[in-house]
Amino acid sequence: MPALALGDAEAGKRIVMQGNDQGATACVSCHGADGKGNPAAGFPRLTGLSDKYLIKQLQDYRRGTRRNPIMQPIAAALAQQQLLDVAAYYAGKAPSANAEGTPPDAGRTLALRGDWDNTIPACVSCHGPGGRGVDPYFPALAGQHAGYIQSQLEAWRKGTRHNDVNDLMRVVAERLTQTQIQAVSEYFAAQPAVKPEPGAEQ
Ligand code: HEC
Ligand code: HEC
Incomplete structure (x- = not known):
């Protein structure tokens, strides 16, 4: 059963x-x-992102647990109801297929199996098969832009994004090498975007 949209x-x-x-x-x-x-x-x-994830991100920009000079003032200028409304709009649209480039093998191994020598779990164990996302809290990575994925992993390492429950992503991002960050970002960017899986909380 689809979750009730919170906004208009x-x-x-x-x-x-x-x-x-x-x-x-x-x-x-x-x-x-x-x-x-x-x-x-x-x-x-x-x-292709859930309304709950989108709402959370806009609130995180507002409260500063996710810092970005472009998005912070925009999120702050939205009234609470408007924030719910824009999230409902984007969540209601089918994920656009952005698939970019050819997936590198190193990125595939990390994404699908992890790197247990360095205690890095497979990204798909949280982000769903192929990185398609698990609604509502694990965002889709498939078909997201490589440069953006990379910038977010770096943001967690630098501490400019620290909005993840239980530091789930900071722990992962801190253990990745620069080469792994690039490879895994290219891997997910090359995956076709598909509708996320509904999670247990939906
Ligand atoms: C001037 C350009 C610009 C405009 C206008 C803009 N955004 Fe953004 N948006 C960005 C950038 C850049 C990022 C990535 C910021 C970061 O690294 O955190 C972003 C990120 C986001 C994210 C986080 C996505 C994710 O996957 O976590 C959301 C949600 C978002 N924007 C919503 C909106 C909404 C809603 C509006 C209109 C009310 C809007 N943006 C207008 C540039 C813009
Ligand atoms: C233990 C669970 C877990 C694992 C494993 C995990 N993630 Fe995440 N990831 C999350 C959660 C939760 C979020 C959402 C955080 C938030 O609320 O902003 C997230 C968000 C992200 C985002 C931000 C997406 C966006 O739209 O802004 C990127 C990029 C990302 N993860 C990449 C990865 C990569 C690459 C791996 C594997 C190396 C990975 N994740 C492994 C839980 C996980």
Whole structure:
């Protein structure tokens, strides 16, 4: 059974297209008309993510547990209901297939089996088969842009993103080498985006 959307997707669409008059810029100007993002500019794809994950991220930018100079003022300029509405809009859209490049073998091994010599679990053990995501809290990595995935792993290492429950991602990111970060990011970016699995809490 699909979870009840918390916001109004139609109201969300207006903000996504036009922004609001409180200083939130139209989301489409960066995340694209179709929500596919922009790999060169580092703007992530927003389709294929659950409303709960999207709401959490916007709240995390507001409270500063996720620090980013572009997204923090935008999230702060959204009223609570508007935040729920934009999340409902993006969560209701099918994941756009972004698959980029050829997946490197080293990235595949790490993603699917982990690197137990260095106590790194397989990414898919949390992010679902092929990195398709497990709704609502484990975001899809399949078809997300490589440069963005890489930037987030680095953000956890630097501490500019510390919004993960129980430090689940910080622990993983800290153990990865720079070469592994690049390989695993390229691996997931090359996977076709598919609808996430519903998780137990859904
Ligand atoms: C000026 C460009 C710009 C605009 C406009 C913009 N964003 Fe973003 N957005 C970004 C960037 C850059 C990031 C990545 C930031 C980071 O590294 O944390 C991002 C990240 C996000 C994320 C996190 C995605 C994830 O996978 O965790 C969400 C959610 C988001 N934006 C929602 C929105 C919404 C909703 C709007 C419109 C109200 C919007 N953005 C407008 C540039 C923009
Ligand atoms: C123990 C569970 C777990 C494992 C294993 C795990 N992750 Fe995560 N990951 C999470 C959770 C939970 C989040 C969401 C954190 C939040 O709320 O922002 C996340 C978020 C992410 C994000 C941010 C996505 C976005 O849209 O911003 C990236 C990138 C990521 N993980 C990459 C990886 C990679 C690569 C691996 C394997 C090397 C991995 N993860 C292994 C639990 C895990």
